């Protein structure tokens with residue numbers, strides 16, 4: 001039987017079929033010559049790849065057919081219940097008393113930041129009884145907002161990128177009158193600007209959505225640096241994508257993880273340990289104003305270019321820059 005025929009069979013029936021076939025033929029007929037070990041290895045490898053391809057195609061077709069119609073495993077339609085009955089303000093200032101703790105809890109979440117609340121809401125949705133404990137007298141963690149002398153201050157979250165992707169997560173947990181919407185930052189008039197960078201007394205620079213827009217705006221301002229600016233953005237995108245194999249590798253045992261890291265995550269390790277200043281130097285970006293503008297989002301990670309990891313910087317740049325063309329805005333950013 002030819003290699004391709006058996007491979008097709010095993011793609012349907014399983015990668016071990018050629019081994020059993022061979023064993024059966026060897027046992028049942030005295031003149032049958034057992035296949036060589038290398039033949040069997042190649043055959044099993046080809047069969048396994050064929051199996052994986054068939055499985056993948058079936059999975060993709062299934063996901064396409066049921067797109068938007070499936071629910072997470074274990075999902076149950078939930079009835080929202082407030083923790084205490086009373087005025088809304090009392091609900092978010094429900095002080096801790098040991099006697100209030102129910103005895104039949106499934107999970108206790110410590111901390112009521114966005115992560116804790118999201119986790120608690122997800123668990124509640126799949127039917128778990130959850131208690132969230134917070135040390136502060138108001139829930140919310142870094143999503144707090146407070147006012148001082150007529151100014152409003154956000155303690156943490158100001159904007160999020162890639163709204164059409166992450167907005168779906170928000171939609172899962174916010175419903176009815178509590179529905180949280182993502183709003184596009186900026187306006188058509190300013191090209192959907194999401195960050196304004198001010199360097200000394202120079203005119204401000206506007207970060208608007210889309211890689212091509214970023215390059216065009218900067219080249220307009222620094223025409224001599226067209227090549228360097230283009231290279232810089234290409235590198236940001238590549239380095240940002242290099243996190244995928246790094247995170248993927250974490251799913252496996254140390255051996256598989258080491259192989260994934262060895263063969264697929266070298267860019268991640270290289271640029272995670274380089275600073276933004278080092279990358280500017282390597283790309284010959286020596287204009288101080290251009291460097292300052294490119295580093296202008298440093299507030300998002302809080303370190304100057306001489307200390308900031310280029311990987312983190314590239315992540316922030318791409319997080320906000322991505323998402324379609326600015327001419328056709330869907331939601332991108334949230335305030």
Ligand SMILES: Cc1cc2nc3c(=O)[nH]c(=O)nc-3n(C[C@H](O)[C@H](O)[C@H](O)COP(=O)(O)OP(=O)(O)OC[C@H]3O[C@@H](n4cnc5c(N)ncnc54)[C@H](O)[C@@H]3O)c2cc1C
Pocket residue numbers: 110111112113114115116133134135136140141142143155156157158159160161300
């Ligand atoms: C100044 C600033 C600006 C930011 N801007 C953005 C932005 O624009 N976009 C963006 O995407 N992200 C931004 N971030 C990051 C984002 O706000 C945080 O990543 C996110 O809010 C963290 O959520 P969290 O739930 O993990 O933690 P937190 O919001 O820090 O919540 C942790 C909670 O746990 C409580 N807690 C801790 N220990 C205990 C304990 N032992 N017992 C009880 N309670 C406890 C704390 O009081 C707190 O309420 C910003 C952060 C900061 C600080």
